[in-house]
Amino acid sequence: MRAAVYRHFGPPEAVRVEEIPKPSPGRGEVLVKVHASTVSAADHRARGRDVPRGLGMLAALALGIFKPRHRVLGMDVAGVVEAVGANVTKFRPGDAVIAMLGASFGGHAEYACVRADGAITANPRNMTFEDAVTLVFGGLTARVFLGRAGIKPGDTVLVNGASGAVGTAAVQLAKQLGAHVTGVSSAANADLVASLGADRVLDYSAVDFTAEDVTYDVVMDCVGNLPFEGAAASIKPGGALLLVVADLNGILLAPWRSRASGKLVTAGSVKYTAEDLAFLVHLAELGQYQAVRERSYDLADVVEAHRFVGTGRKRGNVVLRLPAGAAARMS
Incomplete structure (x- = not known):
């Protein structure tokens, strides 16, 4: 063959x-x-x-x-x-x-x-x-990570890297769960992300969501450029940071950060x-x-x-x- x-x-x-x-x-x-x-x-x-x-x-x-x-x-x-x-x-x-x-x-x-x-x-x-x-690949990965957060109708979810394989799946699945979804992508991909159900789309080159006075129940990073230190202030108490792509520190420190912050931080392998x-x-x-x-x-x-x-x-x-x-x- x-x-x-x-x-x-x-x-x-x-x-x-x-x-x-x-x-x-x-x-x-x-x-x-x-x-x-x-x-x-x-x-x-x-x-x-x-x-x-x-x-x-x-x-x-x-x-x-x-x-x-x-x-x-x-x-x-x-x-x-x-x-x-x-x-x-x-x-x-x-x-x-x-x-x-x-x-x-x-x-x-x-x-x-x-x-x-x-x-x-x-x-x-x-x-x-x-x-x-x-x-x-994208659908299964997004479903498993979103499942770890226990998303409920009305929750707010931000997907960083919303136009990739995992991100486009995450936007759709989060909407299926009844969430209000914010997608972060390039301006060129904004229409695509909106068409998949995102209620709000941010151009990462123009808007730094971590600098906004807005918090989310769930932040999902599909890119690997969003460490806990940068995202923590954008996550509500009891919320979750889903690290689809993470370095070694991000993976090893996730359990400790979860205990210390009271916010779920999860990374690592997917079943x-x-x-x-x-x-x-x-x-x-x-x-x-x-x-x-x-x-x-x-x-x-x-x-x-x-x-x-x-x-x-x-x-x-x-x-x-x-x-x-x-x-x-x-x-």
Whole structure:
């Protein structure tokens, strides 16, 4: 099968399309013929081993010290089940599914194996694979972090980085919970953020929300430029700071800061579940969750996809297409 492979850490050009062995599903696994995956900020960071401050050693252990531990990036997939392993009864060949592969990666290939008891569920009936796969990485991450805050109708939520994959999901999900949502983005993306339900949109280049005399029940940082010291005064007593992207200090000090301030500070790993993914699919089928997809690239153009994600300016998701009969030229 064809896959986007990287054999050393480096720039976008480190990724090449190669022929590698097609996997076979093991016990409890399903083999998915992949039609779409996203090229996320996580793929960008893994490819270059470019991680927040202090996380270099942990990243080396997880991603590989001298060479990549997982040669094929891609944390999510949308496609069709081709085969199932022993003891799999929930899925069968021909099922259209979306799934989260997480830190095991592997989505940027024509086939991927997924645990049947993992974060995998039926593809939304009203979405193409290219749109459906945008629910996975950003949607699941946003749902898990927002769930930690216990948001109630009428709560005020600020999303820093509201136009990215996680941010666009967070704006929509916070509105679903009945919150009043403020999105922080560039002026160029203000209309997008407003269209997703944000009640107020701030241009980060013109307005510093931490300098305003406004406080929020929940502040969610999807960028990684909002330390507790800078955000604390903008959070109401008993409120929450959700650090989707954090450096080592932010992660290690989160429990202590929570106890000392009386405000929930949470960062770190996310547990992805089929139940959360099915919830997102349900919202999508009801027309209450929009896929946000700025660009799609063919597998052969994966280097260009990585270059674009590396600019840090993508709106929502960048999708990698792997349809049958796609262009066969190699990068």
